[in-house]
Amino acid sequence: MIPSTLRNIAISSALVLTAFAADPLPSWNETDSKKAITDFVEKVTKEGSSDFVPVPERIATFDNDGTLWTEQPMYFQLFFAIDRVKEMAPDHPEWKTKEPFASLLKGDMKGVAASGEKGILEIVAASHAGMSTDEFEKLVTAWLATAKHPKTGKPFTEMIFQPMLELLEYLRENDFKTFIVSGGGIEFMRPWTEKVYGIPPEQVVGSSIKTKFEMKDGKPLLMRLPEVDFIDDKVGKPVGINSHIGRRPIFAAGNSDGDRQMLEYTQGGDGARFMLLVHHDDAEREYSYGADSKIGTFSDDLAAEAKKSMWTVVSMKDDWKIVHPE
């Protein structure tokens, strides 16, 4: 048995060596951003280096919306919520005259927005609660199988960023453990992150609603309640990281004001640290937005802090050869 095992190992080793020899980030242009990333990874993984970080502490956290996939013209989870409400509408005749549902069903998104946070929470409660966690997982999976992005017509799971996929894989090859830390719903992401990003459910941190353990027809399950449990955004991100990971990351990537505290918290630890912001400046291949955008706001304050703290700001336009997988 050993000889055949050895042969297989020899083949694997050869593949691994080839992989390392090849460019780990082929969709990144040869710019300062790429060099900063590879310099960091090389120094923290080099044994004997003063910047060496032991494997268990190689924690990398990634925001999702706008960092790993597109977040325009609005967060993809909102498309899911809207489609759910439309699907449920026949059973809810009262929605025809009740806001924010009435506006939503007429496609009047300004009317929905006018209902404020309370209205958004009502939509979330109607579309995300009242079923078991198992049922919700099936709803998300079924929706993703058919829903399409309004601009590109692609499935939402193809609106991911190829250079970021390579970055995730490059970090994992260097024994980093990669996590998502997103303002999006934790249970909206978990059904597909393993397949799409290689990130398993237990490495996904996000916003959540409460759940309750129940026995239904003798079967134990968790019911999703119409009550917010945790908002994993802004000051919530370090809290979510501490709750789910229990270690300070050494690498964090985001794209907006919602990621600021995650990057600050990452930077606040000892030793080498890497903070990255994706800047959406590519109207041609994706979207261009910044301080004035309500979705994925990249404020002047954030830009100033990034500059002062020497965070790596990735220009989608200049640093990436391609945006979405081709």
Place this chain on the structure above:
Amino acid sequence: MIPSTLRNIAISSALVLTAFAADPLPSWNETDSKKAITDFVEKVTKEGSSDFVPVPERIATFDNDGTLWTEQPMYFQLFFAIDRVKEMAPDHPEWKTKEPFASLLKGDMKGVAASGEKGILEIVAASHAGMSTDEFEKLVTAWLATAKHPKTGKPFTEMIFQPMLELLEYLRENDFKTFIVSGGGIEFMRPWTEKVYGIPPEQVVGSSIKTKFEMKDGKPLLMRLPEVDFIDDKVGKPVGINSHIGRRPIFAAGNSDGDRQMLEYTQGGDGARFMLLVHHDDAEREYSYGADSKIGTFSDDLAAEAKKSMWTVVSMKDDWKIVHPE
């Protein structure tokens, strides 16, 4: 380079093969419990078997108090809380006359108990909150380095169960991901579970108090607040599992009524499942307690459900050759 790599791999492979050939659970007697465990692991890991479980779904969850280490004469975390209060007492002269602190400082545990849940929460708030998460980690680590179990005189981290250590390792060798899911404090466990159990912080689920992101002297940190966030016990365990892991375990081990819902939730999934309860029936080598114990209650109801559902009840006395590492 390849030949030397290959030689090293050949040596590792030989070691691995030897390890698999040897008994993976040497501290377990050859009883039904041991056979049930190894039968389960063999069938879910055998490719082509109808019970085969893919590696990512091999999730195993373990209670801590009474399952991985001793929980008598009281939860070890309470010893920590008491020692903290004693240490802080000189700065709190008012505690001399204020319950539950007055009783605690006099060593009158019945008086402490008389203050009820409110009293316990006050002790937790005084001993576990008001510092950063980094400071709390240092306090726990320093305490464990010197504190001793009142009966055995051993450090608390040596009051772990050798057969359960072997079980954790055996599952991991078979590509299970092992998690702790405990009613104990998540941040009380994380500083030492990797070293003691081989379970990293991100695979520890427990009860928690709230934390708040703050900048202190320009340094970002998380302050621990005197406010309960989540109780990871009874119906809370499936909720904690879903929140932190996002998959239903296929293997769960506990020892008391607090673990009942975790085992029910585990059993409720499709395919092969393994539910284990450690029964403390060994007054000579550890402790003997059950339905009447306030700590680690093993009620008649639990015993009846275990029997009906064919959960494996491990007798410490009969199934284990040794209890604590020797």
